Amino acid sequence: MPFPNVRLSNRPLHFIYLCDCSGSMAAQGKMQALNQAIRQSLPGMAEVARENPEARVLVRAVRFADQAAWHLAEPTPVQQLQWRDLEAGGITAMGDALNLVADALQSPPMEERALPPVLVLISDGQPTDDFDAGLANLMRRPWAQKAVRLAIAMGHDADLEVLQQFIGPEPSGRGKSPRRPLQASNATTLAQYIQWASTAVVGAASMPASRVAAADAGTAANSPANIPLPDLPPTLLDPSDDVGPLVW
Amino acid sequence: MNWLLPEGASLPFEGLEQPLLIERGLGGGSQGQVFAVQLGGERLALKWYFPACIARDPQLRERLQQSIRLGAPNRDFLWPLALLDPAPGSLGRFPAAAVGFGYLMGLRPEAFVGAHRHAGGDLAISLQCVLKACFHLAEAFHQLHLKGLCYKDVSLGNLFLEPSSGGILICDNDNVDVDGQSSGSVLGTPGFMAPEVLLGQAKPSARSDLFSLAVLLFRLLTRHDPFRGQRELEIRCLDEPARRRLYGEEALFIFDPSDPRNRPDAIEHSAALITWPIYPASLQRLFEQSFGPGLRQSEQRTLTGQWKQAISLCLDQRQLCSHCGQETFPAAGAPSTCWSCGTPLPAPLRLEMPHGLVSAAAGNELQPHHFDPLVGESIREPLARLVAHPSDPTLLGLQNLSTSRWSGRTTTGQSIELDPGKTCNLAALQQLNSSAGAILVQRP
Numbered sequence: 001m002p003f004p005n006v007r008l009s010n011r012p013l014h015f016i017y018l019c020d021c022s023g024s025m026a027a028q029g030k031m032q033a034l035n036q037a038i039r040q041s042l043p044g045m046a047e048v049a050r051e052n053p054e055a056r057v058l059v060r061a062v063r064f065a066d067q068a069a070w071h072l073a074e075p076t077p078v079q080q081l082q083w084r085d086l087e088a089g090g091i092t093a094m095g096d097a098l099n100l101v102a103d104a105l106q107s108p109p110m111e112e113r114a115l116p117p118v119l120v121l122i123s124d125g126q127p128t129d130d131f132d133a134g135l136a137n138l139m140r141r142p143w144a145q146k147a148v149r150l151a152i153a154m155g156h157d158a159d160l161e162v163l164q165q166f167i168g169p170e171p172s173g174r175g176k177s178p179r180r181p182l183q184a185s186n187a188t189t190l191a192q193y194i195q196w197a198s199t200a201v202v203g204a205a206s207m208p209a210s211r212v213a214a215a216d217a218g219t220a221a222n223s224p225a226n227i228p229l230p231d232l233p234p235t236l237l238d239p240s241d242d243v244g245p246l247v248w
Numbered sequence: 249m250n251w252l253l254p255e256g257a258s259l260p261f262e263g264l265e266q267p268l269l270i271e272r273g274l275g276g277g278s279q280g281q282v283f284a285v286q287l288g289g290e291r292l293a294l295k296w297y298f299p300a301c302i303a304r305d306p307q308l309r310e311r312l313q314q315s316i317r318l319g320a321p322n323r324d325f326l327w328p329l330a331l332l333d334p335a336p337g338s339l340g341r342f343p344a345a346a347v348g349f350g351y352l353m354g355l356r357p358e359a360f361v362g363a364h365r366h367a368g369g370d371l372a373i374s375l376q377c378v379l380k381a382c383f384h385l386a387e388a389f390h391q392l393h394l395k396g397l398c399y400k401d402v403s404l405g406n407l408f409l410e411p412s413s414g415g416i417l418i419c420d421n422d423n424v425d426v427d428g429q430s431s432g433s434v435l436g437t438p439g440f441m442a443p444e445v446l447l448g449q450a451k452p453s454a455r456s457d458l459f460s461l462a463v464l465l466f467r468l469l470t471r472h473d474p475f476r477g478q479r480e481l482e483i484r485c486l487d488e489p490a491r492r493r494l495y496g497e498e499a500l501f502i503f504d505p506s507d508p509r510n511r512p513d514a515i516e517h518s519a520a521l522i523t524w525p526i527y528p529a530s531l532q533r534l535f536e537q538s539f540g541p542g543l544r545q546s547e548q549r550t551l552t553g554q555w556k557q558a559i560s561l562c563l564d565q566r567q568l569c570s571h572c573g574q575e576t577f578p579a580a581g582a583p584s585t586c587w588s589c590g591t592p593l594p595a596p597l598r599l600e601m602p603h604g605l606v607s608a609a610a611g612n613e614l615q616p617h618h619f620d621p622l623v624g625e626s627i628r629e630p631l632a633r634l635v636a637h638p639s640d641p642t643l644l645g646l647q648n649l650s651t652s653r654w655s656g657r658t659t660t661g662q663s664i665e666l667d668p669g670k671t672c673n674l675a676a677l678q679q680l681n682s683s684a685g686a687i688l689v690q691r692p
Binding site: 003005009011112146192210227228233 | 486
């Protein structure tokens with residue numbers, strides 16, 4: 001006779017992409033690269049979701065250009081997700097996008113009990129609307145304060161300062177950190193970061209992983225953040241990466 | 249996935265006479281990636297570390313070498329077999345991001361699936377096989393601890409199950425260390441960590457392993473978490489601070505016999521309410537011990553030997569409900585009902601050995617420890633198994649799994665002989681003299 005048909009109760013994990021679709025994203029195939037990176041990351045994300053009995057991973061996406069709109073409005077189980085291509089054109093209403101997400105993180109429609117949401121902001125430029133008001137509105141929601149907020153800068157024109165404000169206080173020390181904007185200057189690095197956010201980070205937010213003692217930099221158990229973030233993937237050395245002094 | 253080592257490449261490693269063929273990547277975690285590899289026709293697995301992982305765990309190499317020297321506690325561990333460094337002068341053939349080292353281990357057969365799938369309700373497995381897996385787990389940690397080692401990171405993520413047999417494989421053995429030598433940086437996995445480790449008051453040890461083992465056994469047996477009851481419902485966002493309270497500062501066992509404040513919720517935690525009553529009180533008591541007094545006093549935790557004993561007794565008591573066919577585990581001598589359909593369970597026919605009493609139900613097994621108390625509980629090599637007749641399932645027989653011929657006598661006094669592999673009908677059997685000792689049929 002089989003084991004009784006029961007399972008560990010689970011909680012929803014809301015994963016929301018905020019994608020810059022401004023006109024500049026049309027240049028150098030950036031929009032296509034982002035569509036591809038997200039599409040390619042879905043099988044891995046579904047696998048992580050399957051391995052985490054404690055979480056129901058639900059994906060949504062906001063696009064922002066002249067204004068912000070839900071690209072994928074319905075929280076969709078990652079296993080059922082079919083990524084529709086984003087199209088570029090317009091300016092960069094990033095603040096408006098934050099307002100949309102702020103509305104979605106109110107309870108209701110947010111469930112009363114959940115895992116920390118994961119918000120991934122991807123941009124290649126400067127906000128053209130009132131970013132500060134949008135961010136302030138977002139951060140008034142308790143679920144946004146609890147959320148894991150990541151940002152990916154595409155190319156070298158992205159406004160790293162606003163992305164850092166979205167993430168939160170800049171960590172001390174130098175070098176790459178998940179609590180700094182991740183700089184993707186080519187399609188491969190972008191795909192690695194998207195894959196990392198949609199698998200390693202989703203895993204960390206939904207099912208606790210092995211912890212290591214505080215001797216290691218940044219990710220440790222004593223981290224002040226409410227979710228310890230996994231190591232970034234080793235990426236190809238990017239000329240724009242801050243590698244520290246070359247000669248001393 | 250971006251693989252650290254190129255799939256399809258043959259790479260030279262120090263100490264290997266021939267290059268290692270990197271067949272394909274199997275998976276990646278926070279420490280590194282695992283590859284299927286071939287060495288001179290033999291298929292093995294290679295774990296290759298991220299440079300960042302090597303950098304933050306300076307004792308990793310030494311620990312692996314120590315484990316390789318000591319050897320696996322038993323065959324349920326996917327133990328490190330050899331440490332691999334790139335061959336001298338061959339670094340140019342390794343991708344820059346892959347500079348480091350790794351280790352070879354056995355390749356996990358495909359029939360073994362991640363234990364998280366069981367917890368997620370996504371695995372067809374019998375109660376008997378879950379109990380067998382639990383027995384193997386207790387046995388594996390028994391052997392590991394007897395070697396003076398501790399594992400440090402017991403969790404669902406490091407365990408694989410073979411649903412058809414209850415066999416297990418324990419992987420990620422690279423944190424294993426001599427108990428008390430707190431080298432290495434791993435603390436464990438929240439939800440499985442002992443409270444004193446979670447709260448930063450102690451380093452992982454064999455004592456904290458015992459707590460994590462109890463959590464893992466509970467999660468396998470109930471498909472629920474021992475601390476998620478009413479107190480979890482009060483938590484809106486289940487993040488790190490919340491987990492510290494739930495599993496550390498305010499941890500309270502959901503079935504604590506004297507404190508009912510954290511009982512499971514009828515809807516949210518129904519799994520626990522359905523599965524906990526399946527198990528006999530003798531087994532439940534061990535959880536109450538580990539998650540009650542053992543929560544704060546590590547010397548109060550149930551020992552691996554106690555788990556082995558209680559789980560093997562539970563397997564001996566297995567009985568199939570005559571009404572619904574479900575597996576039940578009633579204690580001998582006490583009236584009880586089926587946990588699934590509520591039908592009263594009649595006292596079963598039992599087999600009595602010098603040191604064991606096994607209920608007659610298809611699938612139950614007679615083990616060496618039922619005959620000889622000195623061998624210690626083991627379920628790996630049963631001497632006999634209860635089997636149903638292939639064409640008439642109402643006929644129950646006992647199959648001789650040993651290599652020698654047994655003799656016996658029927659209720660009418662007739663002598664019978666039972667060759668290896670043969671099965672005798674229990675309905676007519678009075679006694680069997682096996683190679684290990686006497687088997688008496690006890691009728692209710």
